[in-house]
Amino acid sequence: MHLRYRAAYGFLAPYLLIFAVFWIWPIISSFIMSFQNTRVNPWVFNPGATWGRLFIDPAFYNALKNTMIILVIQVPVMITLATIMAVLLNSPLLKAKGLFRFAFFAPVVVGEVAYAAVFRLMFNLDFGIINKLLLSIGIPAVSWFSETPAAMSLLIIAVTWRWAGYNAIIILSGLQSIPEDVYEAATLDRVSKVKQFIHITLPLLKPIIVFCVVLSIIGSMQLFIEPMLITNRGGPGGGTETLGLFLYRQGFASSNFGYASSIAYTMAVLAILISLLNMWIGREAK
Amino acid sequence: MAELSLKNVSKSFGSYEIIRNACLDIADGEFVVFVGPSGCGKSTLLRMIAGLEHITHGEIRIGDEVVNDVEPADRGIAMVFQSYALYPHMTVEENLSFGLRMTGNPKADTERRVQRVVDILQIRELMKRRPKQLSGGQRQRVAIGRAIVREPRVFLFDEPLSNLDAELRVQMRVEISRLHKELGTTMIYVTHDQTEAMTLANKIVVLRGGNIEQIGAPLDLYDNPANQFVAGFVGSPKMNFMSAEVVGVETGNVTLMLSNQGNVRLTLPLKDTPPAVGDKVTLGVRPEHFTNADGGIANLTVKVDVAEHLGNTSYIYANVASGEQLIIEREESRHDKTRDTLTVAIKSSHALLFDSAGNRLQ
Numbered sequence: 142m143h144l145r146y147r148a149a150y151g152f153l154a155p156y157l158l159i160f161a162v163f164w165i166w167p168i169i170s171s172f173i174m175s176f177q178n179t180r181v182n183p184w185v186f187n188p189g190a191t192w193g194r195l196f197i198d199p200a201f202y203n204a205l206k207n208t209m210i211i212l213v214i215q216v217p218v219m220i221t222l223a224t225i226m227a228v229l230l231n232s233p234l235l236k237a238k239g240l241f242r243f244a245f246f247a248p249v250v251v252g253e254v255a256y257a258a259v260f261r262l263m264f265n266l267d268f269g270i271i272n273k274l275l276l277s278i279g280i281p282a283v284s285w286f287s288e289t290p291a292a293m294s295l296l297i298i299a300v301t302w303r304w305a306g307y308n309a310i311i312i313l314s315g316l317q318s319i320p321e322d323v324y325e326a327a328t329l330d331r332v333s334k335v336k337q338f339i340h341i342t343l344p345l346l347k348p349i350i351v352f353c354v355v356l357s358i359i360g361s362m363q364l365f366i367e368p369m370l371i372t373n374r375g376g377p378g379g380g381t382e383t384l385g386l387f388l389y390r391q392g393f394a395s396s397n398f399g400y401a402s403s404i405a406y407t408m409a410v411l412a413i414l415i416s417l418l419n420m421w422i423g424r425e426a427k
Numbered sequence: 428m429a430e431l432s433l434k435n436v437s438k439s440f441g442s443y444e445i446i447r448n449a450c451l452d453i454a455d456g457e458f459v460v461f462v463g464p465s466g467c468g469k470s471t472l473l474r475m476i477a478g479l480e481h482i483t484h485g486e487i488r489i490g491d492e493v494v495n496d497v498e499p500a501d502r503g504i505a506m507v508f509q510s511y512a513l514y515p516h517m518t519v520e521e522n523l524s525f526g527l528r529m530t531g532n533p534k535a536d537t538e539r540r541v542q543r544v545v546d547i548l549q550i551r552e553l554m555k556r557r558p559k560q561l562s563g564g565q566r567q568r569v570a571i572g573r574a575i576v577r578e579p580r581v582f583l584f585d586e587p588l589s590n591l592d593a594e595l596r597v598q599m600r601v602e603i604s605r606l607h608k609e610l611g612t613t614m615i616y617v618t619h620d621q622t623e624a625m626t627l628a629n630k631i632v633v634l635r636g637g638n639i640e641q642i643g644a645p646l647d648l649y650d651n652p653a654n655q656f657v658a659g660f661v662g663s664p665k666m667n668f669m670s671a672e673v674v675g676v677e678t679g680n681v682t683l684m685l686s687n688q689g690n691v692r693l694t695l696p697l698k699d700t701p702p703a704v705g706d707k708v709t710l711g712v713r714p715e716h717f718t719n720a721d722g723g724i725a726n727l728t729v730k731v732d733v734a735e736h737l738g739n740t741s742y743i744y745a746n747v748a749s750g751e752q753l754i755i756e757r758e759e760s761r762h763d764k765t766r767d768t769l770t771v772a773i774k775s776s777h778a779l780l781f782d783s784a785g786n787r788l789q
């Protein structure tokens with residue numbers, strides 16, 4: 142090897158070493174692990190106990206179903222909301238833009254435990270502010286943590302609250318990259334504001350929106366903190382158990398690393414497939 | 428098609444007055460060019476006519492309707508933007524027809540109009556492409572096409588050629604001129620290129636710092652500028668300005684001394700109230716208004732700094748000792764060289780006189 146390259150790799154070595162030990166190795170090792178029964182000592186090659194089990198485990202199907210329900214409802218709702226927020230934030234009529242931008246972004250930087258605690262308080266059956274508000278407009282109190290549909294809604298509300306503003310800021314940057322004179326040209330073309338939004342803004346935002354959707358899908362696939370902390374470990378009775386939580390329980394509660402690895406790979410592959418599907422749907426027409 | 432008039436139109440952004448008391452009448456079918464240095468308010472004035480900027484004072488009429496409060500869409504104007512402002516995600520065809528499709532224009536009519544534009548601008552082979560896949564000149568054509576499709580009463584162009592290279596500019600300039608003849612529609616065209624202004628316009632409006640300095644036909648502005656700014660702005664290479672002092676005044680005549688040109692004296696006819704003896708004035712002479720020594724009203728002796736021989740003509744950039752630079756056009760001579768000393772004469776009746784405030788004295 143040329144000396145210059147050797148020197149370069151020398152400088153890169155510390156990084157490459159860490160990358161190999163903490164990235165490459167776990168990826169490979171967990172892949173190998175996913176074919177092993179890890180509940181016997183020593184571990185033995187037995188894909189039936191991991192990959193095979195995935196196909197017949199009702200708990201896995203429950204977690205998969207819950208994750209998909211959350212994903213299918215939460216991502217479109219949140220992205221729509223984020224787009225509306227971005228458009229409002231971009232309006233020349235809006236004062237104190239900086240304040241709003243900060244407020245929208247703030248949920249992301251709030252600590253996860255604090256955020257979960259606040260949601261548990263707000264949605265408390267007896268003294269939570271949400272139920273009080275519902276009661277005040279004549280809707281009976283909802284028991285958010287002990288009924289599955291309500292608990293699922295709560296998760297969706299919480300995740301949406303946390304990430305909508307973040308996505309709105311990304312979409313806002315997309316909005317601001319659309320040149321003003323395109324809208325002026327459309328105005329002179331006698332195109333109404335609503336039609337401008339549908340036929341100019343949305344198509345031009347498409348790449349950014351697809352990006353946000355993909356990010357959100359990956360996030361929702363890995364949903365863990367909210368079901369863990371807000372709905373109390375996937376309660377009621379596994380009603381809000383997600384793949385992330387299921388993986389955690391298998392890996393850390395039952396020390397079943399082989400099975401946990403196969404779940405992790407399934408999640409990653411699903412996230413990739415759904416994202417690819419999305420990018421294919423949102424692809425630029427040739 | 429329509430005439431257009433501005434009456435005492437002003438525009439302020441906050442406390443800055445960007446356009447001051449603009450008055451202008453444009454006849455039906457006229458080609459009017461706004462020129463002026465960068466930042467003088469050309470675009471603002473154009474956008475006010477389009478309705479993209481509100482006006483602070485005054486009145487704008489298109490046809491015989493006051494349009495101050497008429498929406499841009501309803502003014503019957505079409506605008507070609509400097510940046511083209513094409514819809515980036517649409518094909519050329521969609522770009523052309525977008526406005527008509529969105530406003531429910533009958534399909535057959537939309538098609539007819541688009542076809543007509545395609546014929547006029549010869550862009551048939553571009554129809555399926557997107558703006559990104561077009562060259563600058565092609566985009567420009569499409570932007571113009573989009574304006575024509577609207578069949579407006581007035582066309583507005585904001586520096587449409589400034590993003591093109593020199594050769595393409597000349598070509599598009601000719602094309603726009605042809606278009607004007609073909610369509611016969613009123614056109615208002617903004618540029619800071621005075622060649623474009625001179626070649627395209629029926630009427631030029633010279634702007635400076637938000638004021639209209641002069642309105643007139645191209646050659647009128649060239650021959651009879653109202654002030655030193657217009658004189659310097661119109662014409663290329665620029666008019667030469669020499670500082671002078673009034674040394675004698677008789678009825679109908681004024682005698683000057685060119686203090687920076689070796690105290691040469693010359694006498695010019697003057698109808699206006701003459702300045703007083705001792706006043707500082709400026710003498711303006713265009714590069715082509717010099718002739719061979721002794722052929723005019725005064726001889727100047729200068730030193731050649733740079734000589735540009737273009738074949739059909741030559742430009743001599745000459746310095747005098749006091750630092751004043753002169754540009755002299757010499758059609759007959761290809762032999763002047765750097766550091767030559769040259770004596771030329773100012774042709775009579777071609778020298779213009781300006782007072783110290785820059786106003787023309789005639």
Ligand SMILES: Nc1ncnc2c1ncn2[C@@H]1O[C@H](COP(=O)(O)OP(=O)(O)OP(=O)(O)O)[C@@H](O)[C@H]1O
Nearest residue numbers: 440443445463464465466467468469470471472619
């Ligand atoms: N929205 C605005 N707010 C404040 N000032 C503005 C605004 N738009 C333009 N101006 C100011 O108005 C003046 C005229 O601007 P305008 O764009 O009309 O110039 P222009 O003659 O078109 O210049 P150029 O040749 O560079 O395009 C400038 O001094 C500019 O700073």
Ligand SMILES: [Mg+2]
Nearest residue numbers: 469470471586
């Ligand atoms: Mg401009």
